[in-house]
Amino acid sequence: MNRLRRASIRTQVLVLALLLVVLVSAVAATTEPFVYGRHDKGVEIGLMAGRIERLVDQYRAARTTAEERVALSLAPHYGFAVEAIGVDQIPVADREEARSGDLAKRARAALETEFANELRHLFDKKSTVTPLAVLVDDQRALLFQLPVFAPSLWFYPAVASGTLKIVIPLIVLAYLSSWLIIRPVARFAAAAELASADDRLEHPFVAEGPSEIRSLAASLNVMRSRILQMAESRTRMLSSISHDLRTPLTRLRMRVERCEPPELQRKMLDDLTVLDSMINESLAFLTNASHKVQSRKVDLSSLLQTIATDFSETGTDVRFSGPRRLKYICKPESMTRAISNLVENASRYATQVDIELEDAGDRGICVRVCDNGPGLSDELKVKVMEPFFKADAARTSGTGGGFGLGLPTAEGMIRKGHGGAMTLRDRKPHGLIIDIILPAVRDTGIGALSTASARAGGPCEISSAD
Template sequence: MNSLRTASIRTQILVLAILLTLLVSVIAATTEPFIFGRHDQGIRIGLLAGHIERVVDEFTQAHSADATANVSRLAEQLGLSVEVLSAKNLPAGGLTVASATNVLQRVRSALEDGFLYTVGHLPDKEDRSRPLIVKIDEDRALLFHLPTFPRYLWFFPAVASGILKIVLPLIILAYVSSWLITKPLIRFAADAKRASTDDGLEMPFTVTGSSELRSLATSLNVMRGRILEMAEARTRMLSGMSHDLRTPLTRLRMRAERCEPAELQKKMIEDLRVLDSMIDEALAFLSNTAYSAPSRKVDLSSLLQTIATDFCETGANVSFSGPRRLKYVCRPQAITRAISNLVENASRYATKVDIELREAVDGSVSIRVSDNGPGLSDDLKVKVLQPFFKVETARTTGTGGGFGLGLPTAEGIIRKGHGGSLVLLDGKPKGLVAEIRLPPLGTTESRGLTAISSAGGMRNIS
């Protein structure tokens, strides 16, 4: 069995087809004699015709009253109802048999019904009486009252034979196929789906199943190793670049601080700050530190309140509303970075930013960062989540601009680090809403709603 599991799919299908043929043959050979031997209407009709032929033969040879009485007793023993008639006064409506040689044919024509007729009359409780007249000679004839057979005697063997020879083997074959062929395919599909995520490459493909699947899994594992090596080399290169760039930036900042005039000094220091921010933002996006940090239970309400307060202290108009306390298992530093990126992006183009925290009945959590800015079109909502994409003309309110990594970084933290999603929606009556949806993990301890005003104070709105 192990060699069959590791064989090629073509070999497995061939073996299963041969198994199906053998299974059908074995089931047919072992069950059909039982089914048709006990329940076939044709056999019952043949036995009845044989009994009638025997009675006809005995009656043909009977030329005395005692012999005729013996024939009547024989018919009674065989379960036949028979009457002696005059061949010159036969009743109408009977089936006349010219001789005893075609009794079987006449009995079959009288009692056998087609499959469709049988199915259509299965609910009938009573059957019509069918007499059979056998003409012995010019003076004598026998009237047999044929018994009525239940219609299921024709229907049952056909259905049972079809179920045992076709349905049952197919069910067995389907079960064996699902275990032998499709189960490794399902496992491989699950591995491929897991590998489609950014963190899924950490676990290799399972090398099991048919030879084709094992060969494919081995090739993908080789590709996975090369991708991981490239990612590690990229991280080492970025770390080296960060270290090498910060040293000359520090020297330039020290020289700029001694530079005159003051206006030139201010511009140089601002440019150096922009360069330093670009390095930090690029490293934060390309590294996995935000996703690999340990998760722990935190109070999301307090965390979001702190973010709103910090932005308010810098002069931004940021408010928070949500439960007084909401415990949730997450990576707090990563969530802080994601929300801060969203708030910072919104504050560049709007005069007011709102952070709203909600918990659904199933325990999932949603965080909405909405602003009163100009908003984005539907096609730009998709593009701004791509790395290094900037839309300087889409949102014109306010000043400043990012490097095209704030929203992609936040989206990566939510999707890869927490299994959630980040979607951009239209605000009402205007603006943009960034909605974070986190899967149900935390619990709510208190339902009191609070809000932080733009000045950073707290007020109860419940």
């Protein structure tokens, strides 16, 4: 069985087809006698035709009226009704057929009704079979009212036979197919989708199942290794560049601080601050995928309140509303940087920024960053999540600069670092709202974490709390 699991898909399909043929043949050979037996419509038709022929012969041989009545009295025991009629009661066009000598053949033809008529009788118990007229001699004739066979003689055995020979083997084949072919493909597709959606390349693709799937997994693992090597080389290169750039920046800052004109000194220091911020922003975005920090329990309310206080001390109107205390398990440094990026981005275009927090129970933790700026169009809401895109042309009020990595960096920290989701929507009458839905992470008390999936389908409903 292990060799079959590792065989090619073509081989597996061929083996399963042969297995289906063998299975159907074995089931048919072992169940047909028990399904039909003597409850076969063909057997009943043969017996009924013989009884009709026997009754006609006995009626033809009768010499008296009493003998005729004795012959006709056998009909109920044979399972049909018969009536003695005159020859003149049979239409002239049908008399030649009624005089036919092969009575058994005519009886079988009359009893073997079409399949449509059989189905009609299955749902309409009042349907009947066309009567059979038989000429006994030149003066006498018999009119047989033939029965309609019960479903137990033809319908139920056919259903049982079809179920045993077709349905059950196909179910078995479908189960084996899913076990051999479909399940490895589905598992591989799920792993590929997870890696594509969350950029998770730490774990290699499992090479199992058919040979084609194992070959594809091996190819993707080679590609994965190359991508990881490129990412690590890029990170090392950027770290080196960052180190080399900070040294001349430090020297420049020291020299600028000794400049005499205060106005010129202030402008040069502002430029150096922007340049340093750009370097930090780029490094945070490019090294975010490989940045691994252990999660720990923190007071999320205090963390957000601290962010609001820090920005307020620099002259930015940032307010926090939410519960006084809310214990949550997260990566505090990453969470702080993500929220700070959002607040800093909003402060460039707005005069007031609100940070709101709510514990939605099983739905997760809802954090909302709101501003009263000019807002964004629906098209720009999508584009600002792309790296290096700047929406300054749309949000013209305020000043500020950067590489356009603030929102993408924050979204990556929320999604990759915490398994959450971040969405943008309009604020009435104007402004922008950034909804962050974090999964409900609970401390089990034994050092393990349990995570409920966050709902990212719509805006989180947050109400202000003291």
